[in-house]
Amino acid sequence: EIVMTQSPASLSVSPGERATLSCRASQSVRRNLAWYQQKPGQAPRLLIYGASTRATGIPARFSGTGSGTEFTLTISSLQSEDFAVYYCQHYDIWPCTFGQGTKVDIK
Amino acid sequence: QVQLVESGGGVVQPGWSLRLSCAASGFTFSTYGMHWVRQAPGKGLEWVAVIWNDGNNKYYTDSVKGRFTISRDNSKNTLYLQMNGLRAEDTAVYYCARDILIHDSSGVFDYWGQGTLVTVSS
Numbered sequence: 001e002i003v004m005t006q007s008p009a010s011l012s013v014s015p016g017e018r019a020t021l022s023c024r025a026s027q028s029v030r031r032n033l034a035w036y037q038q039k040p041g042q043a044p045r046l047l048i049y050g051a052s053t054r055a056t057g058i059p060a061r062f063s064g065t066g067s068g069t070e071f072t073l074t075i076s077s078l079q080s081e082d083f084a085v086y087y088c089q090h091y092d093i094w095p096c097t098f099g100q101g102t103k104v105d106i107k
Numbered sequence: 108q109v110q111l112v113e114s115g116g117g118v119v120q121p122g123w124s125l126r127l128s129c130a131a132s133g134f135t136f137s138t139y140g141m142h143w144v145r146q147a148p149g150k151g152l153e154w155v156a157v158i159w160n161d162g163n164n165k166y167y168t169d170s171v172k173g174r175f176t177i178s179r180d181n182s183k184n185t186l187y188l189q190m191n192g193l194r195a196e197d198t199a200v201y202y203c204a205r206d207i208l209i210h211d212s213s214g215v216f217d218y219w220g221q222g223t224l225v226t227v228s229s
């Protein structure tokens with residue numbers, strides 16, 4: 001199976017600052033990469049799919065880039081509601097797999 | 108609006124069986140692939156299984172092959188996960204999730220339920 005590795009494991013950011021999260025695949029997943037946000041006690045929420053397409057209702061401050069094995073999620077100006085855990089996930093082949101997550105907390 | 112409501116979780120002993128259900132509403136259930144995704148306490152997400160909209164194709168993660176069975180009843184708008192031979196490592200919150208594609212299954216999950224907790228312990 002394809003192993004997804006996220007970095008850093010945690011990130012402390014001040015509100016209004018930019019956050020950059022990375023995700024690496026153990027082999028090419030083309031652009032078949034999604035990002036999810038999860039807050040404590042809640043189900044995950046789809047943010048990005050196709051490496052760069054925002055899901056319905058996702059604010060423009062969330063953007064995704066990359067292809068092949070290297071991907072980035074950027075939150076341009078962190079809002080209070082953005083502090084959460086973020087997961088990348090490939091869906092190029094079965095089984096689809098998730099990264100271990102990056103926790104974004106308040107600095 | 109799209110709603111997915113899981114049920115059937117609980118505390119069971121190793122080796123026991125459990126069947127989870129996911130009641131869907133707010134969309135045409137029979138046109139979407141559906142998934143189960145789990146999350147062990149304090150851990151990350153793990154995809155478990157997928158079933159195509161017509162039930163004809165199914166895939167599983169290796170750790171549950173031969174023990175878990177995904178199924179659906181489109182007349183009842185309900186997704187199921189039959190879990191046999193449960194192990195301690197199956198302890199997790201189990202989410203059902205809808206695939207983003209119609210009449211196919213991509214592995215992108217656009218709607219999720221709130222989850223049901225399964226605890227396997229002696």
